[in-house]
Amino acid sequence: MRGLARALVAGAVVILWAAPAPAQEARVRRGETIALTTCARCHAVGRVGVSPLAEAPTFRTLHRRYPVEDLGEALAEGIASGHPAMPEFRFDADEADALIAYLKSLER
Known part of the structure; x- marks a missing residue:
């Protein structure tokens, strides 16, 4: 029984650690809104799709070109x-x- 309790607690800790904090989730949602309203006319800003402007890189692949945290x-x-x-x-x-x-959320 003690082993089961430890496993449940460890699983809960992993879930809580892996889940983004509410403030981070709000920041990501705001960033998505900015991308949709400012960038989506040329770039594919989501996890799928092609860019409306062929030369515009998809946002989900920007991290392969640039360290997005440096932008x-x-x-x-x-x-x-x-x-x-x-x-x-x-x-x-x-x-x-x-x-x-x-942008960082798209790297996952």
């Missing part, structure tokens, strides 16, 4: 790319943090 400064100062069709976007620190949290 905060670029997002806040005005992200620009070498592609002339991409407009320059500027996000406040909270928006940049939320967008990065969403």
Whole structure:
């Protein structure tokens, strides 16, 4: 019986540790909203799908090109790319943090 109790407690700890905190979940949802409203006209911003603009990388693969956690400064100062069709976007620190949290959630 004691072994079963230990296993149940250990399982609960793993579940609680693996589950994102409510604040992080809210940040990810906000980042998803920002991606949908700001970026989705060119980029595939979800876990599936193709980008409406063929040259625009899918958000689910950005982490393969860039360490997305390092994009905060670029997002806040005005992200620009070498592609002339991409407009320059500027996000406040909270928006940049939320967008990065969403991008990181796509890595899983």
